[in-house]
Amino acid sequence: MTDTAFRFLSYAGKTKVLHLSWVAFFISFLVWFNHAPLMSAIREQFGLTAAEVNTLLLLNVALTIPARILIGMLVDGLGPRRVYSLVLVISGVLCIAFALSTTFEQLALSRFLLGFVGAGFVVGIRLISEWFPARELGLAEGIYGGWGNFGAAFAGLSLPALALWYGGDDGWRWAVGTTGVIAILYAAVFYHQVRDTPKGSTYFKPKRGGAMEVTSRGDFVLYLVMNLPLFLALALIVWQLGPYKLGLLGAATTYVLYGVILLMLTVQVVRIWQINGHVFQRAVPAFDRYPFKQVALLNLVYMASFGSELAVVSMLPLYFLDTFDISPLLAGMLGGSFALMNLFGRPGGGYLADRFGRKFITLVMLAGIALGYMLMAQIDSHWPLPLAVALVVFCSVFVQGGCGAVYASVPLVKRRLTGQVAGMAGAYGNVGGVVFLVVLAMVTPKMFFLVLGGIAVVILALVMIFMDEPSPQTSEVMPDGSVRMIDVT
Template sequence: MLGEMWQFRGRYKILHMTWFAFFLSFVVWFNLAPLATTVKAAFDLEPGQIKTVAICNVALTVPARIIIGMLLDKYGPRLTYSCLLIYAAIPCILFACAQNLSQLIVSRLLLSIVGAGFVIGIRMTAEWFPPKEIGLAEGIYGGWGNFGSAFSAFTMVGLAGALSFFPGAFTLPSGDPLNWRFAIAGTGIIAAIYGVIYYFNVQDTPPGKVYRRPKSARGLEVTTKKDFWFLMVMNMPLTVILMVLAWRLKKVGFLNESSYPIVLVALLCLYLFQAYNCWVVNKDLLSGAKRYPPEDRYKFKQVAILELTYIVNFGSELAVVSMLPAFFEGTFGLSKAFAGILAASYAFMNLFARPSGGLISDKLGSRRMTMGLLTLFMGVGYLVMSSIPAVRDGLGYDPEVGASGALIALAVVMTMACSFFVQAGEGSTFAIVPLVKRRVTGQVAGNVGAYGNVGAVAYLTLYSLLPDGDLGNIRFFQVLGICAIIVAMLCLFILEEPKGSFAEHHEGEEESANSALETEMM
């Protein structure tokens, strides 16, 4: 596969077009961070207010990934991805036209839905690649697409700066700059144009293959009564984390004393509605009218453990990316610009770390062992990062003199080594997700993906409660490390190898349908 990967035909065309769709969705999703200080100045926002706007950027991603997973299983990835990319233009333009804090918050809440795009490509890629190659294919999709966040960080400021050279065209008569507004709106418009291109250039499955849909996409189908109640428990954190976000909105005044309880009740009703839909899908199973044969069953504990792994890898990545520039700046007394460049090394690792995790999963012969070991090494990596302040002091750091190049290089190497295992772990997670149960792959991917955002919000909320300075940073990385080691033990001792992890064909797939892939699409 590695040698054929650079072709732009057949399944490789689908892979390249799909990772680029994900790439654009992440450019859009992360287009605020590089311009946050500019937006803060333009609206004269307080630090807590701009932080809340940034948190809103991930708020609705949690339920959106669940809903997108349902739509994906029902309508297919081609239509779902195209519609999401076209939709991206709407909140981008709304944000670019915002005149006050409330409009900024509403538009970022709407924009957070775009962050659910990742889920769609998981199933598209799984439809085109066999289980034995799915780790590398999903890793390329996730890693190269995820690079959109770093690309956005490096280009949005430059684009806005370039537009500032045309003051007549990009400045209001009052003197207020429009360059940042045009830059943000432009990312949404580009995504919408690509959404149309994507629709007319891909298809859901190779010729001869049938797109397998669940009987109902209203909720996740399980195959035992015990798993239904397990599903109800694992859905609770998705609602709880939205309540935490509501609390943050109340802290900045977006919600008042009367509206806050209403939002909490609405979120509780959302959980009950989701539970009802799951009951509708599984009511025959619960009543005893339906019983799945052993070959058609799957264990929901597989999904639950994958959800926990995505908390500790992708959830921690989102949290660390948010605090790492300030960490380097405060720990070594660096300028904001240089600290930002060093912190970007963490995101750059996505280009090869996530595909590497998928490739290791393909080649090691045990996806369970790969998942467990990468998560264990990630936990150790975070514990090593927690020692950076101690290493700094042990090497005789003098704040007035500044950090030496060797000390900074050592810290960057430690960070990048940890980053490799974090993102390789993400790759190995989604090497397993498409193999759990094919007809509900979208919903499984949606649930696992949503837990990544649960982790990000939980970790960032914890970080905001820790003391400033070295002590808070040390405790933060220690929590990340300990959580990862606990989950690694679950992977090593409880997670089971999916059926057909290295098979030539997916579950229930006809031999003749698969052979059509190479003959009809070349």
Template sequence: MNQPLAKLNIFSGKGIQMRTFHITWLTFFFCFFGWFGIAPLMPIVREQLHLTKEQVGNITIASVSATIIARLIIGRLCDTLGPRLSYTILLVIGAIPVMCIGFANSYESFLLFRLIIGIIGASFVITQFHTSVMFAPNVVGTANAVAGGWGNLGGGITQIAMPLIAAAFVGAGYIDKANSWRIAMIVPGVILLIMAFLYYRFTKDTPNGNYNEIKRQTKEKKKGTFVIALKDYRTWVLAIAYAACFGIEITVDNVAATYFVDNFKASIIMAGALASIFGFMNIFARALGGIFSDKVGKIYGLRGKGLLLAGFLVLEGIGIILFAKAGTLPMAIVSMLIFALFLKMANGGTYSIVPFVNKDAIGSVAGIVGAGGNIGAMLVGFLFKSKNISYSQAFYYIGIGVAVVGLVVLVTHLRTSNKVQSATNIKDDAALARA
């Protein structure tokens, strides 16, 4: 019988665990092209559709709103239907509005497409769930952080890739610049369909096979997992924490290019390149958060993981305040790197705790916490649509809010059961593999 791996070898693709690991983070990576591919092209869309600041703000809010419900549903489906089928269905359905957004010819139609596209954001929950069942407790935080971080990297790559794709279509003479965003969005839609096939064909729900192929001893325990997760205060603490880190991340993915165009007079391609710096931090920063959290957890348990997460959030908030106050482009870039580092480490730290909340409801806990991230993005989105608040002021208020959340996590006592606690601290790999 195959067991969850007690060691993460990122250079290996051997075995169902590592094959699933690589396919799931790569799929999540391309999901960002569908979810946020239009973000760096928004200055062009804004000009063609004659959008106001308030309308752009509404579009930003819409892009993360549907994800809230989608993540809650997907988390439950992972517990029941399984991650393999859940991901396949999500990718096929999500590809449709991505390819069709080019038909939008008004604010209302564009807003609707942007809202529906948001369901793709639920892909994160499946990625974290699938990684959690493939790796043992001693390394699951690191595995989740690396998979999530490398996947989130797509949010940075798309910032520079999509403007270049649009420019390539213009250069080839297929379309004019004003309409280039329409044809460019077909590319990520096609990629999502390809990944749907690969996910269905080459992954398994668990190390022992798909849900319909194995006798699941925990079948009865799967009933009511969503309610169990809702009743646990730790789920809500992590949801609030994730709102303050990942919620801010996807907000930055949405507004960064426009911010650099408006505040520093950057071109579309240059603004996309600058915004991509933020996303590139995912190559290592989220993984660092998971690695540090796993090491702290082995010594100090879940309480130590919680204190570390609180520290990440406070430092993230300070970094955002510095970014808001940056008066020059170099200072803005430096401060963005600072807050990006701690933000993404907080992402990794949050989901290094998720698998330890309730091992029989991992999907539901992951879904609720993930939805918390999008609720955070939706709420701060109202700051960016306000006529009376500039983007710089919005970032300043966000920085203060994130630091406050960090203090809340700091004073909250995260505890766990003796069974999970021992699995967190134990050093014997064989025992961990059986946990």
């Protein structure tokens, strides 16, 4: 790993990798959320009901739950360069398919498959951790996550205008398709310009693939417990689409999908036992242990921050349109204001975590998230529009800062498992997105924001009680069997 000074304006070495990575993440989020600011045009052209709009929003984050787990395993085993390039190509093709849809069913299928692009987050977390020293990880990961995640805000700010520039009823299709072409072209750039590690560095890989390694009996049980919400969220999506809610799936199809999810859970439990059953027979050497509770807490923090952002970014354009007397173009642009602070909030949260401690800054961000959402619950049509937008931006600062604090901590859990740790945290972000969107479909926006604030308070209490600061050093086993100590602070 290179130890030269952090020079953001440079385009060489680790900084070149950082710039190439955040642009890849930016494009993936541009593709992932290109539908949200154009939803009013899509709703009008297809004559969508409120239930069908909610279905598209829900499907957009559904596949990302298993995809982030899968991509986390792939990036730890195959390396970021190949995996990120593949993610961009596949997502570009799916994006074009969405733009060419002629029925609601085609919209729904392509939107569901596009959830795959959200897994790109995981790749960059591992890649950046290979190139930057621990004292700069929070800032570097924050820049990667923040500037990349700004793709969602950029979609809100630019795609409505781009659709108008293309003109006609199909302007939204050309705008969406353009983002898919950009993703495919950039995949080639990324593949040819990026290396997985600095020259001479070792790329540590998991000892076995298919499930995360844990190092104690208690951690084994906690790992099983933390897997359950991932599959329950998938079941929740099926229930939401089934005959008792939106009615888009028949009863037989619904029960078949429940069976598939149960089978997936069973396979995962078996694989976890195959990878980690040895902890019940012999103790893992002390130098190779790590506390899985850190992973569990980071999962929950990311659910409160990024999970809530997923839901809020998806609903804000229509929320502004329905609450205030404004145009669809302005509503889309204002809805993107929530993600606007990605440019500063995530790098800022990571930088503060580097300087003042991961746990302390995480607590500060969770407190700000709780306060921000509870204040947003008070917005109504009588509010001055600038004040409402200012409050949205205020809340976003802490939401993005919470993501940055997570980025600062994930690579410090266990080096060879960084992709899987990031993948699980990222999947929990999508679990939050799914759960919160289901809540949104059942309650008023006011209650929706109150629920988000209340969950942040609960997670704040858990972090305060159980989270630890990273230890000064971590260890990894080299390919030749020797043990290397890696500085964390």
